[in-house]
Amino acid sequence: MKQLVLIILLSIITFTASSQAIMSSSYTGSGEVDLKGNPLMSKPLEAEGSPFLNIHWGKGLVKLKNGVWHRDVLLKFDLQNNTLYFERLGVAFSFTDTVVEFFLAYEEEGESFSFIYRSGFPAVDKQTELEFYEVVNDGKNLQLLKFNDKIITAKAQYGQENKKEYKLVEQLYVYDVKKEPSPR
Numbered sequence: 001m002k003q004l005v006l007i008i009l010l011s012i013i014t015f016t017a018s019s020q021a022i023m024s025s026s027y028t029g030s031g032e033v034d035l036k037g038n039p040l041m042s043k044p045l046e047a048e049g050s051p052f053l054n055i056h057w058g059k060g061l062v063k064l065k066n067g068v069w070h071r072d073v074l075l076k077f078d079l080q081n082n083t084l085y086f087e088r089l090g091v092a093f094s095f096t097d098t099v100v101e102f103f104l105a106y107e108e109e110g111e112s113f114s115f116i117y118r119s120g121f122p123a124v125d126k127q128t129e130l131e132f133y134e135v136v137n138d139g140k141n142l143q144l145l146k147f148n149d150k151i152i153t154a155k156a157q158y159g160q161e162n163k164k165e166y167k168l169v170e171q172l173y174v175y176d177v178k179k180e181p182s183p184r
Contacts (some may be wrong), residue, residue: 058106
């Protein structure tokens, strides 16, 4: 009988440890962690603003490296860490498979926004081939790409302590499709 109780108890502990998302408000967003205990969202640094492209979840399409598309996914894109998150049943997750492209549409303050982001472009400046670029113009010969990043800057205020805020930094690139085939 003791062995049966012990086996059931160990099974419950193992199941709980491998499937639990820890809920905490100490992180930006919903505060979940992955199975290894890593935060899925950025920790706040007492900065005004947000590291995300979209504050609220938006609907989108996601293409994985194996060519599979996922439709009608709730997405949020962290520009500071260049990381895409999806929401399922109120919990935020990061993708375990490599995402190569995604389309994101959302509304904020009554205005609609939509973006296409793609990775796989050659490494340039500080970016690697895994970084996502916004596809501004998807031409046959040339593509206009924008790398969006959010950095934390000090906001000076006279007679007060400096406050930190998120600042959007944009860099434009022209990608020559003829030199290297498109990463699609």
